[in-house]
Amino acid sequence: xxxxxxxxxxxxxxxxKILTCGSVDDGxxxxxxxxLFDSKNIYSDQLSQTKIESEKYGTQGKQIDxxxxxxxxxxxxxxxxxxxxxYRYFETEKCKFIIADTPGHEEYTRNMVTGASNSDVGIILxxxxxxxxxxxxxxxxxxxxxxxENIIVxxxxxxLINYDEKKFKDIIASFKNFAREFNFNxxxxxxxxxxxxxxxxxxxxxISWYNGKSLIDELEEIxxxxxxxxxxxxxxxxxxxxxxxxxxxxxGTITSGKIKVNDExxxxxxxxxxxxxxxxxxKGESDFAVKGQAVTLTLDKEVDISRGDLLCSVKNxxxxxxxxxxxxIIWMNKEQMIPxxxxxxxxxxxxxxxxxxxxxxxxxxxxxxxIASKFLNLNEIGYTKVALNKNTIFNPYxxxxxxxxxxxxxxxxxxxxxxxxIEYELRRASNISWHQMSINKNLRSSINGQKPCxxxxxxxxxxxxSTIANIIEQKLHKLGxxxxxxxxxNVRHGLNKDLGFTDVDRVENIRRISEVSRxxxxxxxxxxxxxxxxxxxxxxxxxxLVDSDEFIEIYVNTSIEECEKRDPKGLYKKARSGKLKxxxxxxxxxxxxxxPEIILETKIKSAEELADEVILYLKQYNKI
Amino acid sequence: xxxSHIDKLxxxxxxxxxxxxxxxxxxxMLYSIGKDSSVMLHLAQKAFYPNKIPFKFMHxxxxxxxxxxxxxxxxxxxxxxxxxxxxxxxxxVRNNINPIxxxxxxxxxxxxxxxxxxxxxxxxxxxxxxxxxxxxxxxxAKERIFSFRDKKHRWDPKNQKPELWNxxxxxxxxxxxxxxxxxxxxxxxDIWQYIYQENIPLVPLYFSKIRPIIRRNxxxxxxxxxxxxxxxxxxIEQKKVRFRTLGCYPLTAAVESDATTxxxxxxxxxxxxxxxxxxxxxxxxxxxxxxxxxQEGYF
Numbered sequence: 001x002x003x004x005x006x007x008x009x010x011x012x013x014x015x016x017k018i019l020t021c022g023s024v025d026d027g028x029x030x031x032x033x034x035x036l037f038d039s040k041n042i043y044s045d046q047l048s049q050t051k052i053e054s055e056k057y058g059t060q061g062k063q064i065d066x067x068x069x070x071x072x073x074x075x076x077x078x079x080x081x082x083x084x085x086x087y088r089y090f091e092t093e094k095c096k097f098i099i100a101d102t103p104g105h106e107e108y109t110r111n112m113v114t115g116a117s118n119s120d121v122g123i124i125l126x127x128x129x130x131x132x133x134x135x136x137x138x139x140x141x142x143x144x145x146x147x148x149e150n151i152i153v154x155x156x157x158x159x160l161i162n163y164d165e166k167k168f169k170d171i172i173a174s175f176k177n178f179a180r181e182f183n184f185n186x187x188x189x190x191x192x193x194x195x196x197x198x199x200x201x202x203x204x205x206x207i208s209w210y211n212g213k214s215l216i217d218e219l220e221e222i223x224x225x226x227x228x229x230x231x232x233x234x235x236x237x238x239x240x241x242x243x244x245x246x247x248x249x250x251x252g253t254i255t256s257g258k259i260k261v262n263d264e265x266x267x268x269x270x271x272x273x274x275x276x277x278x279x280x281x282x283k284g285e286s287d288f289a290v291k292g293q294a295v296t297l298t299l300d301k302e303v304d305i306s307r308g309d310l311l312c313s314v315k316n317x318x319x320x321x322x323x324x325x326x327x328x329i330i331w332m333n334k335e336q337m338i339p340x341x342x343x344x345x346x347x348x349x350x351x352x353x354x355x356x357x358x359x360x361x362x363x364x365x366x367x368x369x370x371i372a373s374k375f376l377n378l379n380e381i382g383y384t385k386v387a388l389n390k391n392t393i394f395n396p397y398x399x400x401x402x403x404x405x406x407x408x409x410x411x412x413x414x415x416x417x418x419x420x421x422i423e424y425e426l427r428r429a430s431n432i433s434w435h436q437m438s439i440n441k442n443l444r445s446s447i448n449g450q451k452p453c454x455x456x457x458x459x460x461x462x463x464x465x466s467t468i469a470n471i472i473e474q475k476l477h478k479l480g481x482x483x484x485x486x487x488x489x490n491v492r493h494g495l496n497k498d499l500g501f502t503d504v505d506r507v508e509n510i511r512r513i514s515e516v517s518r519x520x521x522x523x524x525x526x527x528x529x530x531x532x533x534x535x536x537x538x539x540x541x542x543x544x545l546v547d548s549d550e551f552i553e554i555y556v557n558t559s560i561e562e563c564e565k566r567d568p569k570g571l572y573k574k575a576r577s578g579k580l581k582x583x584x585x586x587x588x589x590x591x592x593x594x595x596p597e598i599i600l601e602t603k604i605k606s607a608e609e610l611a612d613e614v615i616l617y618l619k620q621y622n623k624i
Numbered sequence: 625x626x627x628s629h630i631d632k633l634x635x636x637x638x639x640x641x642x643x644x645x646x647x648x649x650x651x652x653m654l655y656s657i658g659k660d661s662s663v664m665l666h667l668a669q670k671a672f673y674p675n676k677i678p679f680k681f682m683h684x685x686x687x688x689x690x691x692x693x694x695x696x697x698x699x700x701x702x703x704x705x706x707x708x709x710x711x712x713x714x715x716x717v718r719n720n721i722n723p724i725x726x727x728x729x730x731x732x733x734x735x736x737x738x739x740x741x742x743x744x745x746x747x748x749x750x751x752x753x754x755x756x757x758x759x760x761x762x763x764x765a766k767e768r769i770f771s772f773r774d775k776k777h778r779w780d781p782k783n784q785k786p787e788l789w790n791x792x793x794x795x796x797x798x799x800x801x802x803x804x805x806x807x808x809x810x811x812x813x814d815i816w817q818y819i820y821q822e823n824i825p826l827v828p829l830y831f832s833k834i835r836p837i838i839r840r841n842x843x844x845x846x847x848x849x850x851x852x853x854x855x856x857x858x859x860i861e862q863k864k865v866r867f868r869t870l871g872c873y874p875l876t877a878a879v880e881s882d883a884t885t886x887x888x889x890x891x892x893x894x895x896x897x898x899x900x901x902x903x904x905x906x907x908x909x910x911x912x913x914x915x916x917x918x919q920e921g922y923f
Binding site for chain 2: 247290292401
């Protein structure tokens with residue numbers, strides 16, 4: 001074959017991303033194995049490897065088990081099921097296919113959603129011997145929710161029902177009946193047998209009553225919507241390229257429309273208008289670029305644009321800049337979704353802290369019923385209202401998938417716990433829930449971009465608590481964090497000037513400080529408390545007044561000998577000479593903390609280094 | 625204008641590379657000298673054009689690579705002014721770990737997997753690009769594009785983070801890292817077509833030439849230096865051969881071929897009945913062996 005003709009053919013092939021969904025016994029892996037096998041996209045060494053594995057794990061007796069070509073993980077081969085999303089590649093004369101192979105069981109709904117998020121076409125497998133099941137409805141609902149416009153219902157195992165036309169037609173009728181409310185652009189029904197290959201690639205005489213196309217012909221003919229001529233241009237800025245001083249460009253992938261040199265566009269957040277000077281595409285400098293291309297643009301003037309901004313057409317757009325919207329969310333984690341809890345929301349080029357303020361209802365994905373609920377569990381889908389800490393640019397998912405989707409990340413374990421599609425913007429004025437909400441701790445602290453907590457310093461007099469605490473407060477202040485430092489000596493001049501140094505007074509001293517620090521945490525502040533606080537029980541009381549992750553006990557470990565040597569205020573000298581009673585470490589006890597969050601060793605490191613250790617801790621635990 | 629399949633893959637990969645540059649503090653691109661690495665390097669150049677690539681490259685040298693690979697690496701690094709690190713597991717060298725007497729499993733583990741982990745720890749990289757493709761091997765087919773590694777660089781296939789749309793979870797704690805695979809959705813033929821269209825330079829070993837080989841375990845092994853001891857029943861033959869993938873020379877089988885250009889390779893590939901990883905001895909140790917190696921930290 002002539003190589004140029006080959007490339008021309010390759011370049012004319014369209015790319016189609018398809019999702020296959022079906023449950024364990026529907027023959028989904030067999031169908032994909034069949035597609036790869038019949039399209040001759042399997043090499044003979046892979047086939048002979050599969051033959052070896054068929055003998056070990058196969059379900060087809062002596063025959064080669066095509067499903068084993070697909071199930072890639074050891075556990076899957078052993079259990080004969082598909083656990084995760086796998087991606088497969090094959091091509092025909094007209095088309096290059098990327099298949100997302102996803103499991104269909106309800107406990108793997110999240111995997112199916114993942115596969116569907118990047119697919120153009122959904123193939124829903126129905127077992128002909130069983131007909132329409134709850135899972136068929138679930139698959140159809142998910143495809144519709146994820147905005148897939150083309151679906152093919154493949155009624156499989158026709159060989160097992162003797163290619164019965166009436167049964168096939170009954171299945172179609174009942175599918176159409178429940179799928180009425182979903183607006184698929186294209187909806188086709190094909191009777192197949194993946195095991196024998198009927199109607200997958202070749203039409204088969206066994207099903208002579210079927211006049212339609214084979215599965216592969218149907219797929220090849222699907223035409224994806226091309227961007228409309230009038231579609232508006234949008235480019236979320238992903239990366240600002242100013243890696244050298246003489247060049248400044250804005251990089252990103254065009255998510256809708258097209259752009260030409262000299263076009264006027266706007267920076268969406270500031271509404272500032274700019275002109276396109278150069279367009280650098282992967283193929284070099286060009287006069288224009290279109291949706292899907294990863295480009296770098298240079299502009300006619302220097303404006304303030306950073307990652308997270310959107311460049312778009314000046315007119316006729318329907319983008320939003322808002323901090324609240326309504327969305328469908330699928331929950332993907334074992335730990336349930338709890339309204340009002342803070343999560344990270346990641347959009348195409350931006351992430352921020354936010355929360356689900358309301359779970360309006362959850363959806364029974366088998367019957368489509370709306371159910372009232374307080375939580376979403378793993379694999380459940382809910383209709384929700386979301387409030388973010390910062391304004392975000394978005395577009396409803398149905399208009400622009402890239403600008404209308406987000407994932408939810410747990411702040412503490414970094415897991416991807418959920419995903420959502422934006423339905424519409426909620427304006428503050430029209431969002432009732434916002435007004436009903438009382439301002440609470442989370443809201444106060446979210447303004448500051450910090451999580452309130454108590455840094456509780458404990459240690460002997462002269463151990464260095466106040467010095468380190470002071471440096472920490474300065475550092476936090478520089479980082480723009482809101483803090484307050486409660487120092488033992490200072491508080492005793494005012495709030496606690498009626499208290500002495502007896503054990504009873506010491507306890508009352510700490511009780512008051514604990515209450516004050518609780519109020520300050522509630523006010524959203526990072527509260528630094530620097531007291532000797534010698535008793536375990538009072539430190540525990542202070543700890544229990546705030547949430548468990550808000551109390552950080554810091555033991556400043558300096559030996560009594562060292563403190564006495566330093567004696568900055570001359571107190572040890574006084575105590576030794578008997579002029580000062582009830583002095584901690586001399587004639588009053590100090591109880592060493594058994595499990596403080598942080599221990600600072602003052603003998604080894606400087607106060608500055610120790611302060612940095614605490615700052616690092618706060619960063620690691622996402623307090624700041 | 626309609627984007628072709630290759631155009632779409634190209635933009636997708638560039639998007640991934642830029643995302644890493646935006647979201648990570650200290651990324652590195654693993655450079656294995658092979659064709660996939662060459663494509664990845666080419667895409668990285670496009671991603672940041674006209675400026676220089678804003679991260680380092682790293683080659684994990686097992687000391688058993690073909691000589692031509694090392695020469696090519698140094699030429700490319702100089703030509704494109706790459707910030708290239710070369711890491712060798714010196715402890716492995718001291719213990720005389722090698723693919724011949726230690727066996728492929730131990731050699732790969734010590735000189736590739738352990739060596740890579742050493743280097744990642746040494747330089748504290750938080751993201752490492754790799755050129756792996758999902759069509760290469762079944763367990764790769766299930767791996768995420770942004771694939772999380774714990775503090776010990778382990779992959780947990782059953783606990784992967786869901787990856788939707790092109791939204792990548794880049795959040796990690798200190799000491800953890802991600803492996804990023806910008807070529808995930810490319811197939812072997814896509815890679816070759818792209819190399820042809822973009823005229824990407826390759827190690828000459830991919831092209832057929834008369835080379836000295838011996839036959840061992842039903843494979844043709846090239847005699848690249850005198851560390852490969854010829855056994856009594858073996859003899860060196862001069863054969864016109866090339867390599868479909870490149871690795872340590874005693875572990876990489878040659879194929880007989882007349883293909884001396886990229887066009888001829890593509891034609892040969894289209895007619896071939898064998899997949900490219902067949903030339904890799906390390907994959908076939910046992911069923912599921914790639915999955916095991918990846919869990920231990922292999923790319």
